[in-house]
Amino acid sequence: MHNAHFDLVIDRRNTNSIKWDCMNQYLGLDGTDLLPMWVSDFDFACPDAVKAALQRRVEHGVFGYSERRDDYFEAVQQWFTRRHRVTIKREWIQSIEGVIPGISLLLQMLTRPGDGVVIQGPCYGSFAKIIGLNERRLLDNPLRREGTRYEMDLRHLEQLFIREQPAVMILCNPHNPTGRAWEQAELHALAVLCQQHKVTLISDEIWADLQLNGHQHCSVLTLPDHLLSHLVVATSASKSFGLSSLRISNFILPDANLRQRFKQRLDAHGLDVFNALSMEAATAAYREGDVWLDDLLVYLSDNRRWFAAQLAHRIPALTLMDADATYLAWIDCSALGLSDDELKCHMIEHASIVPSMGISFGEAGSGFIRLNLGCPRQYLEQAISGLAHLMIEHAV
Ligand SMILES: Cc1ncc(COP(=O)(O)O)c(C=O)c1O
16 A cells, blocks of 8 residues: 555665665675665654654753653553553653663663573574673573464473573563564463563563554563563664654563662663653654554555565565564575575675675574565565565576
8 A cells, every 4th residue: 555655765875874874884885776674773754743843842942951751651651551551650661762771771780790681582683782791691592483483482481491590581572583473371471481480571562563464562561460570661662653763762660679770770870861852752752643653554564465475476485474563574585595694695796685684683593584674665676676686696
């Protein structure tokens, strides 16, 4: 389905965009003629209401120290009630500039160097990065592949808990890179296991708003009260509304003790002042962004359907994995019989696209690529042509 707002191609080059302007710095690539499909931010303009709120605040011209006020908290709380059927108490909300900085602080708060932290691979690379840089040990509970879908392996997880006695597990819901959104029964079983083994579960729900085809997000916050004391939820308007560089996220901590310790960590780092523009943007997005987001979800669902059909028809050697949510396409390229380095070269030289390489999501990602479908349809057409060209070259 066409939508003038999302179909519009906006030139992002020369805006300091990591995805468009920093391929050389991050990947050693001259990206001039390449289509970047790696970093997970989308290429759409944010809602007009957000732009207007930012413009009003910029026009004011004074940017002294700022704090969140009632309208900010109410916007977050009401968003969760409206969109995710979750009731959040105001005092549960702590804010920090990003989800990754917040998770990193939690790791420092809840574990010591050398302790294990559980993730489920293939897994968003920054989790492994902050676990490693904080000198914690990464413990993998690999997701089980069932055809074109992924499942959690709770039996393996229990063994891991018994053997390693970790204090923390990071859950990604919906899951980057696979796009799997976890269901109530799975989350319940996971939370029970965590409670039994005294593991604090950090549920990264940054992708929660981006559900495809009318799918409903299920937050761990919908679990019964007695399971909430071991849970922390990370969330942000950044993925949903394209505000990643504005840097504000919310950590929801139902347990008073965890909350007080987290607040102390924030204060210890001087993280008790908030960016005036970020707050305006997030408040406007949560208050006025419903219709815009609903339209976006239609566009993203349609993008994915179109891309899947084209891939199946024109490039059947590549297998797209099922996704309930996100704009990420997790694609199994192993039938090409290439090493990860060769796959990368082929994508760049023959398909002229820059993917995220699956191997950067851990061993389970070997042979995969992740493509960002959060872009105008025109870019997807370019990507499909590139992949079809790669197949011709590969067959030669
Ligand atoms: C699962 C997940 N968590 C966190 C982030 C980054 O969050 P932030 O920019 O708020 O640190 C991303 C970005 O792609 C992500 O996919």
